[in-house]
């Protein structure tokens with residue numbers, strides 16, 4: 369077979385294969401698994417944790433870069449999972465101003481310079497009613513949120529809340545049904561990411577330094593009336609190291 373004909377045959381084969389892929393293969397279409405160099409580059413440029421502080425040993429660097437692009441450029445994981453997200457001034461009581469002390473005329477197409485609170489990056493601790501965003505930085509075994517890749521895929525695809533076995537002190541565990549589902553986490557949207565993209569997010573999370581949140585599940589959240597804990601059991605004090613605002617009234 370001439371090279372061109374062979375190429376056309378292969379292309380047709382791929383086309384037919386993708387046209388007849390079963391719906392269960394939709395998350396893993398190989399056509400969508402290509403590495404985008406520009407996303408890798410952008411991912412490293414926008415990671416609040418600089419590349420030099422990421423643990424890249426044994427990891428696919430392209431996947432870590434794309435993971436950062438998805439986590440920091442597209443999905444805003446940090447908006448919920450880092451608290452406070454910005455930390456220009458520890459006396460601030462509102463979660464921080466990303467731009468204090470930084471140039472007000474930043475270029476609109478370069479990476480944004482902001483005052484990320486890198487010590488608490490993705491360490492959780494922010495309350496949404498009775499639900500506290502979890503620490504999704506790696507644990508001492510290097511597993512983000514104590515989750516293996518398989519468990520992470522399950523969480524992102526089904527919202528299954530697997531955490532009570534690791535964090536039984538979270539007051540939410542006392543009121544959750546036996547097969548709890550994450551309530552605030554936008555997993556119905558993340559469900560539709562490809563396997564490749566979820567694996568990239570996991571690779572990036574795995575490369576982060578360990579992080580300890582100001583608030584832990586044991587501190588509780590103010591809760592909705594009558595649920596979980598109330599504001600009297602809500603430990604959320606501002607200290608020099610943990611500049612939390614007062615609980616919402």
Ligand code: HEC
Nearest residue numbers: 443444445448499500501502513530531550551552553554
């Ligand atoms: C709108 C806020 C919000 C966003 C955005 C968000 N999360 Fe979450 N996530 C939460 C909250 C709150 C919880 C835990 C409580 C719940 O949802 O019921 C959670 C739970 C999780 C868990 C379960 C952890 C465990 O202990 O089992 C994982 C994993 C997770 N998030 C990863 C992510 C990733 C990765 C992103 C970005 C791609 C993200 N989240 C974006 C709010 C958010």
